[in-house]
Amino acid sequence: MSAAAPPKIRVEGLDAWFGETHAVRDVSLDVRPLSVLAVIGPSGCGKSTFLRCLNRMHELVPGGRATGKVTLDGEDLYARGVDPVSIRRRVGMVFQRPNPFPTMTIADNVSAGLRLNGWKGRLEEIVERCLRQAALWDEVKDRLHSPATSLSGGQQQRLCIARALAVEPEVLLMDEPASALDPIATARVEELMHELKARYTIVVVTHNMQQAARVSDQTAFFYMGELVEVGDTETIFTNPREQRTEDYVTGKFG
Amino acid sequence: MRSLLLRRIRNHLMTALCGLGVLLALAPLASLLWLVVSRGLPGLSLSFFTALPTPVGEPGGGVGNAVVGTGMLVSLACLLGLPLGVGAGVFLAERGDGLFGRTVRFTAEVFSGVPSIVVGIVAYGLVVVPMHHFSALAGALALALLMVPTLSRSTEELVRLVPGSLREASLALGVPQWKTSLRIVLRTARGGIVTAALLAVARAAGETAPLLFTTLNNQYWNLRPDQPTASLTVQIFNYAISPYEDWHQKAWSAALVLLLVVGGLNLLARIAMRNSLGSHR
Ligand SMILES: Nc1ncnc2c1ncn2[C@@H]1O[C@H](COP(=O)(O)OP(=O)(O)OP(=O)(O)O)[C@@H](O)[C@H]1O
Ligand SMILES: [Mg+2]
Numbered sequence: 001m002s003a004a005a006p007p008k009i010r011v012e013g014l015d016a017w018f019g020e021t022h023a024v025r026d027v028s029l030d031v032r033p034l035s036v037l038a039v040i041g042p043s044g045c046g047k048s049t050f051l052r053c054l055n056r057m058h059e060l061v062p063g064g065r066a067t068g069k070v071t072l073d074g075e076d077l078y079a080r081g082v083d084p085v086s087i088r089r090r091v092g093m094v095f096q097r098p099n100p101f102p103t104m105t106i107a108d109n110v111s112a113g114l115r116l117n118g119w120k121g122r123l124e125e126i127v128e129r130c131l132r133q134a135a136l137w138d139e140v141k142d143r144l145h146s147p148a149t150s151l152s153g154g155q156q157q158r159l160c161i162a163r164a165l166a167v168e169p170e171v172l173l174m175d176e177p178a179s180a181l182d183p184i185a186t187a188r189v190e191e192l193m194h195e196l197k198a199r200y201t202i203v204v205v206t207h208n209m210q211q212a213a214r215v216s217d218q219t220a221f222f223y224m225g226e227l228v229e230v231g232d233t234e235t236i237f238t239n240p241r242e243q244r245t246e247d248y249v250t251g252k253f254g
Numbered sequence: 255m256r257s258l259l260l261r262r263i264r265n266h267l268m269t270a271l272c273g274l275g276v277l278l279a280l281a282p283l284a285s286l287l288w289l290v291v292s293r294g295l296p297g298l299s300l301s302f303f304t305a306l307p308t309p310v311g312e313p314g315g316g317v318g319n320a321v322v323g324t325g326m327l328v329s330l331a332c333l334l335g336l337p338l339g340v341g342a343g344v345f346l347a348e349r350g351d352g353l354f355g356r357t358v359r360f361t362a363e364v365f366s367g368v369p370s371i372v373v374g375i376v377a378y379g380l381v382v383v384p385m386h387h388f389s390a391l392a393g394a395l396a397l398a399l400l401m402v403p404t405l406s407r408s409t410e411e412l413v414r415l416v417p418g419s420l421r422e423a424s425l426a427l428g429v430p431q432w433k434t435s436l437r438i439v440l441r442t443a444r445g446g447i448v449t450a451a452l453l454a455v456a457r458a459a460g461e462t463a464p465l466l467f468t469t470l471n472n473q474y475w476n477l478r479p480d481q482p483t484a485s486l487t488v489q490i491f492n493y494a495i496s497p498y499e500d501w502h503q504k505a506w507s508a509a510l511v512l513l514l515v516v517g518g519l520n521l522l523a524r525i526a527m528r529n530s531l532g533s534h535r
Contacts, residue, residue, distance in 0.1 A: 057426060062351070089428030099419040103441050113427035116437055160423070167427055 014068035038212035041222035055091035092169035098156035100148035134162035154185030294510030330394030335401035343409025366403035374464030393469030445530015456519035462487035
């Protein structure tokens with residue numbers, strides 16, 4: 001990846017509020033195409049809020065408001081007349097806690113996005129492909145029509161990843177996707193991010209320093225709503241510019 | 255040691271008192287059931303469900319037209335009341351935090367306290383007066399108006415119980431809000447809403463007052479919604495206030511039939527509720 005390639009996502013002067021709470025303060029950064037950006041920082045520093053500004057989910061919270069510029073391939077997501085629904089089709093999201101649709105089967109969960117958006121056509125192949133991409137196929141191929149709630153938490157999370165992949169987004173936002181998982185399932189999800197990077201641009205929030213170091217190309221450190229530092233993951237972890245970053249990644253606070 | 259003994263005694267005493275309270279509360283209910291079954295059963299036969307009512311003194315006859323009439327009234331009421339009630343409930347849960355939503359919720363609350371006879375008068379004014387005659391339509395409108403407020407409130411509560419994370423999951427897939435409400439949120443709350451709807455239908459089937467001067471009554475079969483129609487409740491009322499012994503017998507039997515209909519609907523509601531709970535575990 002040459003450094004001169006135009007960014008997939010460019011954030012400029014992004015601010016976000018919950019009513020009076022100023023949760024994200026004047027954040028600017030770039031995300032390179034087909035790379036993984038890890039977002040780290042202490043609890044409550046605005047990581048989730050930042051992430052949710054990238055697919056315009058933040059404004060769905062009562063009192064949620066964002067200003068600034070976020071461009072996807074040069075196109076401003078917050079420009080007038082942009083339909084947030086069409087943005088969310090291009091920028092998929094996986095949440096901290098697995099949230100499969102409880103009334104649907106495993107297969108129907110995967111194809112839910114397509115079906116709900118009126119896509120007509122053969123779904124079996126898509127379901128299989130996405131479940132394979134999410135490293136879940138072998139575990140569920142014999143019970144595609146059982147309820148999604150019959151899966152374990154880790155399997156449910158991978159199901160949610162498959163569901164997000166099925167609508168073929170360009171960017172995948174992941175909010176602590178492994179925080180509810182055991183070490184084995186966590187390793188699976190991390191492996192997955194490595195594979196998905198070949199086709200998607202990924203922004204992942206994590207509390208786990210080792211995980212950030214393992215999966216990401218770049219790392220952004222947030223503190224109290226501000227972006228303290230962003231750079232190559234290796235630099236952030238070995239030779240950060242800011243003292244606060246160093247203190248955080250070495251576990252001195254946070 | 256002593257205090258433990260004392261506590262045990264007190265515990266047993268209280269349990270016994272509560273048991274007594276339950277018995278006292280159940281006694282009228284049991285005697286009501288017993289009365290209706292014992293008085294109504296002798297008059298029941300197959301023809302009671304299928305035959306037309308007979309004039310005073312003539313033996314036999316039944317409430318077939320009233321059974322059909324109640325069925326038609328309730329179906330018509332459902333056609334109007336279920337979509338309105340469920341729709342309003344979904345709206346209130348999803349978008350009901352503004353001034354408009356609060357107004358609607360307040361109106362529904364006031365409405366659910368309005369006596370059913372008043373709703374009957376409203377339907378009389380709205381339908382019977384302009385049409386110049388009584389009709390099933392007028393009664394169905396009254397029943398629907400009675401269903402909507404309670405049904406919308408229970409739907410609202412059930413929809414609010416659906417976790418926000420499911421709504422977010424759907425929105426994050428690029429599904430528009432309205433589709434998320436209908437296809438994900440409503441679908442998840444469906445079991446509970448079916449239960450609430452069945453209970454509302456059961457309540458509507460047992461209403462008399464709003465039918466007295468809207469659907470009136472009819473001695474013959476009728477399937478036309480624009481005509482006066484027999485119904486179980488009004489038929490019971492007419493039989494009961496008559497001075498004739500054999501009509502009193504018919505009132506008891508018709509009451510038993512009504513009890514079976516309403517009880518059956520309640521039973522269905524319970525089964526629906528159990529199923530909906532089961533499918534989520
Ligand atoms: N729904 C909400 N209403 C009001 N304030 C909120 C809401 N959600 C978050 N906040 C506030 O916004 C700030 C940022 O929250 P955010 O969820 O983005 O933090 P985070 O970095 O993701 O934390 P964590 O690591 O614990 O998930 C916090 O101060 C929080 O209290
Ligand atoms: Mg968070």
